[in-house]
Amino acid sequence: IFLATERVDYAAWIGLIVEVPFIAMLVIGLSRWPSVAVIVWANLLRSIALLIASSWTVHRRICGVRLAWDTSLIKSGVPFILMTLVTMIQTKISPLSLGLLGNYSAVGYYEMAMMLVLASVFVPSAIGSVVFPRLSADGMTPDNRRLLLRAGAVIAGLGVLGMVVILAIAGPIARLLYGANGVAVASV
Numbered sequence: 001i002f003l004a005t006e007r008v009d010y011a012a013w014i015g016l017i018v019e020v021p022f023i024a025m026l027v028i029g030l031s032r033w034p035s036v037a038v039i040v041w042a043n044l045l046r047s048i049a050l051l052i053a054s055s056w057t058v059h060r061r062i063c064g065v066r067l068a069w070d071t072s073l074i075k076s077g078v079p080f081i082l083m084t085l086v087t088m089i090q091t092k093i094s095p096l097s098l099g100l101l102g103n104y105s106a107v108g109y110y111e112m113a114m115m116l117v118l119a120s121v122f123v124p125s126a127i128g129s130v131v132f133p134r135l136s137a138d139g140m141t142p143d144n145r146r147l148l149l150r151a152g153a154v155i156a157g158l159g160v161l162g163m164v165v166i167l168a169i170a171g172p173i174a175r176l177l178y179g180a181n182g183v184a185v186a187s188v
Contacts, residue, residue, distance in 0.1 A: 001058050006133045010061065014053045022046040109184045116166070116177075123158055127151045 002011040022042060029038040059065050099107045131151050134144055166173065175182030 001062060002054075005062055006137070007062065008129050008133070010057050011054075011129075014050065014057060018046060018049045018053055022049075105184075109181065109187075112178055112181065112185045113174075116173075120159075120162060124155045127155055 002008055022045070025045065026039070026042045029042055055065070095107050095110055098110055128151075131144075131147055134147065138144055140148075170186045171182070174186035178185045
């Protein structure tokens with residue numbers, strides 16, 4: 001809704017307001033009671049806070065939204081649920097295969113290296129959050145076509161530049177981020 005109405009600033013503020021207490025809660029909770037339960041409860045509370053804050057903001061600032069039940073929503077949501085399931089399987093198939101064919105430490109190094117890859121998605125997501133509302137609102141106008149081509153060129157250029165930099169200095173970056181495990185992570 002925030003993207004479609006070109007109010008991405010609301011999503012950014014909600015994220016900031018919810019994520020800062022979440023990080024504090026996670027750090028304090030893990031320092032006092034280090035356990036998986038703390039991580040689960042902190043994430044659950046974060047999700048609830050995001051849901052409440054975004055629902056309230058949409059209702060008060062964009063349009064009055066009421067909850068209602070519609071069976072057509074379930075039918076139209078099935079493809080999206082299946083796409084989410086396929087994506088989840090796709091992201092977990094590599095570590096599972098690596099765990100079956102290799103050892104657990106290789107899975108750990110792979111997951112550490114994947115953290116860098118997942119962090120790199122931030123730039124295309126940020127650019128997409130600017131481009132998508134205009135495309136969805138106006139369609140493929142000449143201005144939007146130029147914007148899309150320019151955004152695509154920026155994403156491709158940054159991607160190639162990032163790839164070259166990471167390939168050139170993978171060792172020092174991995175040592176900086178992962179300490180003694182840096183050598184094994186850099187090779188992945």
